[in-house]
Amino acid sequence: MIDLKDFEVWLVTGSQDLYGEQALSEVLDHAKSVAAGLAESDGMPVRVILKPVVTTPEAILRVCQAANNEPACIGLVTWMHTFSPAKMWIAGLQALGKPLVHLHTQFNRDIPWATIDMDFMNTNQSAHGGREFGFLCSRMRLPRKVIVGHWQDPRVHRELAVWCRAAAARRDAQTAKIARIGDNMRDVSVTEGDKVAAQLKMGYTVNGYGVGDLVEYVESASAQAIDQLCAEYEDTYDVAGELLAGGARRESLREAARIELGLRAFLTAGPFVGFTDTFENLHGLKQLPGLPVQRLMNDGYGFGAEGDWKAAAMTRAAKVMASGLEGGTSFIEDYTYHLPPAGAGQDATCLGSHMLEVCPSIAAAKPSCEIHPLGIGGKDPPVRLVFCAPPGPAVNAALVDMGDRFRMVLSELEVIAPPEELEKLPVARALWKPLPDLQVAATAWIYAGGSHHPTFSQALTVEHFEDYAEMSGIEFLAIGADTRLRDFKNIIRWNDATGAY
């Protein structure tokens, strides 16, 4: 449901009229090559559109206004090929409502040592053209990403691709609708927040719906559609014998299918890209949605349990950023710790999971489809997919409302295989060691006020979330291998003191 090729970024090349027609036609030729090179680069997730070389305030304002008005355009890639006196850019950049990346590159990779003359110097002066543009952006306090390097360098392509993915998520959020089915889990603090402030910052709108609004859709699912969906479950997962046709709990699987069909129809009608539910508000549903939520997340919907709409929106943003990448992305919860004593030869780890709702995109192998009782909610036992995430690098990212601003907290992780089979555990899970270790990472996360409902991703890196936070104007605190607690606490204090967000 998410195709990033629907989106485009515009390459806008800055110069000035001082150089004359011939030089500007050379600039345009170079810009054509750069646009084509970026468009064809490995991993470029969106289309790259070349725009004319701009040399006047009028042309700059026009292209920025056009970018605002083009729904497919998710951001501007600006390159100062030559010197582009930056006061020309003020009106345009003031008008620009889309993310901005400053590609600080130069057409020629190498200095031709034996032949370099002033003509070469004058057509390859990004080194100071980019600094003039950089000053103006800093003077305007513009959120943006600066990427430095040759335009054919794969590292530059990677950095730009990351930014494009974040810009796509930003674009998606501008019109995203999140359905909050039921309220949040009573008395929980971190799942609360200012929905107006969230819309002002991130763009998405969150509205509440009674569970009865969903139940109407669930009840209208046809028996034939339910049977078809059960057959799809049997093709896709290892379905437990008691859930198969003739099995003792077959009706529970059919009920899960009924809920999935209802949820899909409800979300399509919205149309919503994310949703929440809560086990305290299930009137009219026979079981807490487990399998249906897992499968909807797998299709790109954002989800937050217990009414956690910030988690739903965050997971949706991550789904957009991760579209087409290897590795899965899921709503998850820091569930339980393994805290071996020093010298035991094992690292402290965290087992991440939830009552039911973990996305099978992070499954290392074919999930099993099972049914087990659930101690809370007072409903029938829910059907769920059970699996384990594969080893490898990952991140957890959560958005919290600090009252005066939103804060994104990110933790870099190493997912590891559980040392033993978890035969009795009836839920999907991932076992991870946070970097640099659990003690430092959990301490920092708790000082930062990070929630217990992060978005977990084995497809995305710290840079994706950093870029997304930057373009959304959100505070960003990352915890990783080089985190030192004293410094981290000071960053929190400084950000509190400066009021920069």
Ligand code: MN
């Ligand atoms: Mn939870």
